[in-house]
Amino acid sequence: MNLFDNNSMREMKSTISRLATHGKPQEEFLFANINEFHNSEGRAMMLKAQDYYKNENDILERKRYYINRRGVKQEVTNLSNSKLPQPFMRKLTDQKVNYLLSKQLSIQCDDDKFAEVLNEYLGKRFLRTLKNVGKHAIINGIAWIQVYYDKTGKLSFKRIPSEEIIPF
16 A cells, blocks of 8 residues: 555646745755645555564453443453454565665676676675565565765665655
8 A cells, every 4th residue: 555645646746836836944844745745644654564563453452341331331340351463564564675685785787897787786785684674575565775875985775664764
């Protein structure tokens, strides 16, 4: 499920163009979008999915009730309220990630030097990052990789948490 469907992207573009024509200050625009994203249903779903992955299911909040003689719903206090959360989200997510991203990348090209350089960048560390991003893409519905140069000038990749990114 894509959390940012075509309608929401269209709304966001129309909001940006409307605000750009009215001359709203950049700080106000950014704070308004950040607040809107933090209160959005998509972000709430991301956080809920992360809780399910950590086996913090809704079953933990469940209470047992009964209807008393007057027809009023009341919580049962004299019976046990045992709960057994099942880590099905973790199990299914890990299976899917392992099936899709467990093998080493196969790089084929005409130039052997280019293949060596590409294998150097896309080695075990990149594969671990890609597997991590794949896991979070399944959990959150979307995931992000930041490509950057580190202090030594080497090309590096980093996973950015999905609940912290607002795409424009």
